[in-house]
Amino acid sequence: MKPLNPIRWSSADLEAFGALVQTRHFTRAAERCHLSQSAFSQKIRRLEAAVGARLFERSTRQVSLTPEGELLAQEVLRLEQELQQALGRLQALAGLQAGRVAVAALPSMAAVWLPGLVAEWRQRHPQVQLTLHDTLAQGATTLLREGRVDFALTAGGDLREFDTELLCTxxxxxxxxxxxxxxxxxxxxxxxxxxxxxxxxxxxxxxxxxxxxxxxxxxxxxxxxxxxxxxxxxxxxxxxxxxxxxxxxxxxxxxxxxxxxxxxxxxxxxxxxPLVLARRKGQALSVAAQALRGMLLERLAVGDPGAT
Incomplete structure (x- = not known):
């Protein structure tokens, strides 16, 4: 069987297809896409040529979808819905209305610095799950290396494989x-x-x-x-x-x-x-991890990171 050539449609192509599905009228669809009717008709023909099937039945009175057009319209609608859902999830993550953040910390840092920080986090961002691992330095770097935490609060050891910032001495x-x-x-x-x-x-x-x-x-x-x-x-x-x-x-x-x-x-x-914050080299922190790091730095700046 001859392999199919990949189909490359732009967002403008999908917009033109969707406009014609909704209006079932070439002139109105062309106006919606800010194209002349002839340019719009040529675009639709190119789309049909790309998929190798007619997508619309044309007559002097109406435009209707072929079975292949109906299938494509359903798939486009599904993709649009999934895209909107994905954008909604991203918006929730960006607004700290959802998501999760995980941190590993030496037991002393976890016991002194983090109880008040975790309490404040839950008050500010109750819908963002915060996971805390209290572990010795080797365990903290292992969790970080495996991607199980966003960053680690640690001291000493060979941290050259990570990006680090000194918190205090x-x-x-x-x-x-x-x-x-x-x-x-x-x-x-x-x-x-x-x-x-x-x-x-x-x-x-x-x-x-x-x-x-x-x-x-x-x-x-x-x-x-x-x-x-x-x-x-x-x-x-x-x-x-x-x-x-x-x-x-x-x-x-x-x-x-x-x-x-x-x-x-x-x-x-x-x-x-030296007490440091370590994270995976060259990888950006999530919005939630950035917010948690920022809260910690604010507490350190006023000299009382363990305050509730």
Whole structure:
């Protein structure tokens, strides 16, 4: 069987066909399309030649559709309806009246920054579904790479495959038991030298916190504890029991709000955690994702991203 040649109709061709279907009169259809009657008739003949079938029966009194014309008219109507529905959906998405947005965030960022943001989002845009994944840095980048989230709020790691923007830089704090010798210096803070001879409890080696500490102080004067944990609640319990000290980012301090613990500012400017928004390289954010990002940046600009 000989392959069919592709048919290329312009929007003007479809307009001419639709005008004749509606008016069933060449003169009125030509006027609607701002064409002379002869030019309009030639256009209809070209359309029929392109499809290889007559679309209209002409007589001196009326114009009617052939069965092939009826089929085409039905398909054109269906396409017009689908186009209008698609445009309506796009309009709803653009107006934040529908749609969805998904974000991955480090647990500390999710716990401190996002509850108030999610509450405000639901109040402003109740018809746009917001999905939040709280996960460690590796999980966040995996979700982003797989396209399961629009952007990720993360820190550290190799992010060269993504487009990133720095949101802020987070200082570190030293956490110790309330009875420790350094606890009395809470106002003045501490530094690397104060850790000499101390036992330091670390987060897991895969954590961005652990990697940054070891990168900045490759030959430490402290003793690294054999205790290595993944969860901050466990870390707080170990420090509370007097088993060592720990360095933690500022956003995690809510885990250590306890009368038996003291948090000291760590006065080493080089030890600071960059918090970034990462997204897939070269891909634009949806309207909903742009709006969520904008709300986050507004909150950061006034210095209280976790406010409700």
């Amino acid at each position: 987070e200082p570190y704090w030293l956490v110790c038991p309330a009875g420790h010798r350094l606890a009395e210096r809470a106002a003045a803070g501490a530094g690397w030298d104060d850790l000499a001879g101390e036992e330091l409890i670390h987060l897991a080696r895969s954590s961005s916190v652990r990697q940054q500490i070891e990168r900045l102080n490759p030959v430490p004067t402290w003793r690294t504890s054999v205790l290595e944990v993944e969860h901050l609640a466990t870390l707080a319990a170990l420090v509370r029991a007097g088993l060592g000290l720990s360095l933690v980012p500022a956003l995690t301090l809510f885990h250590f709000r306890d009368a038996s613990l003291v948090a000291l500012p760590f006065n080493e400017p080089a030890l600071a955690r």
